[in-house]
Amino acid sequence: MKAIAEIFSQGEEVVSGQIVDSNAAWLSRHLNELGFTVKRHTAVGDRLEDLVSLIKEIAARADCCICTGGLGPTCDDLTAEAVSIATGQALQLDDVALRRIEAYFAQRQRPMPDINRKQAYFPEQALCIDNPAGTAPGFSMRIQRCWFVFLPGVPSEMQTMFVTVREQLLARFSLQPDRLATLRSIGIGESAIQQCLASLALPEGVQLGFRAAKNEVQTKLLFPAGFSQSALRDCVQQAAGLIGDYVFAIDGLEDGQGGDLLTVIDRGMTIKNHRLAVLETASGGALAAKCQGRGWLETALIAKNVTDASRQLAIEPDSDEDLAKTAECLASRLMRLQGVDFALIQLFQGSRDDYQQKDMPITLYNCLQTGAGVFHRQQTLSGAAQTKQNQAALLSLDLLRRTLQNKCL
């Protein structure tokens, strides 16, 4: 029998629909991976009596509950007070927590407002959880049958703190986590992946799932606890083979080859000490922004269109308007000008209006010149302008990834 978990999200902005609660899904996935069965998500607003009654409900029916939100300094942040009422435990000042909050402000050379003191008060039996990413510490404590963990609602802070929470849960519960392998791909949709995998015979008890994230599509294989390591690897490799070169990384094989697209590219560029120059059009800065802080990016230029790109690199645009050929010219010019061994040119065909229209596709051309040759890809971008912009940046980077992995078609 698996331990039963619930997710509890607090905040008017959630319950009134001003924001979509992505924390609940994130926490559920992580709790499932640890070996919990997540049975319920509940969101309520900032009314003290609603919080108190929900804490009591959950305390009576779940083994573990992760609660997000309501730990801020302002008058609508009521979590600690609600726990105090639900448990009858008074709020006490935690000196260590207070010193950490003071240090947070001191480090940023800002005075600590008085109201932030409130964030260092917890119910008597609570264990404080440090927040390295913000002012709001979290806390955990048992209430009736349930182990509650209270975290801030800001996703980046919550996710950073979950590293500690995960260790505490593993120590506190005897969990038999399923094993998850994630095939991370780019340039192919969920239903196309599902078709690729039609011939895959899944062993008994293995679950297949998909997740379309902003920057990639993930294919998830969940293996029951105790599944053989070599059979797991065979199954994952077979699935990866069926999906093909769209897969840029596999998480969960413990071979250090997982990670997001930038991590994979960073490994390839750093090992071989390559230097890259980029000219981007359709992504308008988003490509460079994704590479911010990477030492191998020597130069990034932004151009509005092919004419502007040609002007910036002082070449004549090709008269027959063959974008592939123009891109190739621009790449070798950029390589020479910047003295790098990799030059990546991103161009697109389509008007500024097409770009802005949700229903109008545009054609993206990428050209990468390296010492080993010139690699091209042509793809169609569709969706709202922001989607096109992000996809353009990703698909240009994906050509770089394919070249580094010797997967150029």
Added chain:
Amino acid sequence: MKAIAEIFSQGEEVVSGQIVDSNAAWLSRHLNELGFTVKRHTAVGDRLEDLVSLIKEIAARADCCICTGGLGPTCDDLTAEAVSIATGQALQLDDVALRRIEAYFAQRQRPMPDINRKQAYFPEQALCIDNPAGTAPGFSMRIQRCWFVFLPGVPSEMQTMFVTVREQLLARFSLQPDRLATLRSIGIGESAIQQCLASLALPEGVQLGFRAAKNEVQTKLLFPAGFSQSALRDCVQQAAGLIGDYVFAIDGLEDGQGGDLLTVIDRGMTIKNHRLAVLETASGGALAAKCQGRGWLETALIAKNVTDASRQLAIEPDSDEDLAKTAECLASRLMRLQGVDFALIQLFQGSRDDYQQKDMPITLYNCLQTGAGVFHRQQTLSGAAQTKQNQAALLSLDLLRRTLQNKCL
């Protein structure tokens, strides 16, 4: 006393975190606009006993509940059965609904699978809601004090059907919608805003709330139905005055001056027909990416640091390393080179390592040259590299916004 509503989402994919439940937020916003108070969202999986007990809970405490999911043809679609058990009403075939489902398949020249017959069975007292966009009809019915509406989980189908549901709710409930005003600010935190507002005397019934979003902090004032329009405006203007120049826009005053930072800047740049050239360092492309598609952005350059920036614009960096002075030189040079009337230079002080370290602050310098003069701002950036990058882009754009609104300090 407002009618109390709840949202109930059904499905293993929601409760296990495979998908983020965006239906709940969408429905909440629409119910709030209609004048309901949404007090709770709950998501459960596909277990019959969980569904039955949740329906009974909600039937006892809410006036209205919109439920999504569980209306499909497969074995894990259990909503109608759960309602039947919760109410003791047998499931009956609805001939009209069955003919509509048959017509849906006939229109697509596909045979109707037998399992789809199940979708035409409803509890005795249910009113069927037609689904023009798919096979799953919805239904509504009273259970104890609560009016339940059951809709499919596919967002496009749910949203299409909500047009009908909305009319039914307006006819069934006597609703008076609240009015919301949102003060949107940048460069100031939640707790500092709350301190600014300490002297604000809120009229009876007006609620104050805060939301820290990725790109701004929002201060929300919620006014009860019937609150006078001029008193609302006075209260909002008073709050804006207390927060000061950090406020870049106010939503909800119906004066057309709301919107996000880019919308506000776009209005100012477009009206006066300004042309901008930018050089960014700390944001590494993110500033340009935020302006993608805006006609007033003439050129965007990305430089790694002040030395690289000086090299790109062919000037000598100032020997005494006064960044403010260097920024000013770079701005006038960029203005001349590009023939624009606005030139924005973003520099930062701090090493590449400081930038990457979550706990190390760096100093950001922005300098904007216009025909009316030169405007400077110096601010501290902290947090993880991605946070610094985004904040740098926003604070540079905010200097532009302040200049356009004549709010330069």
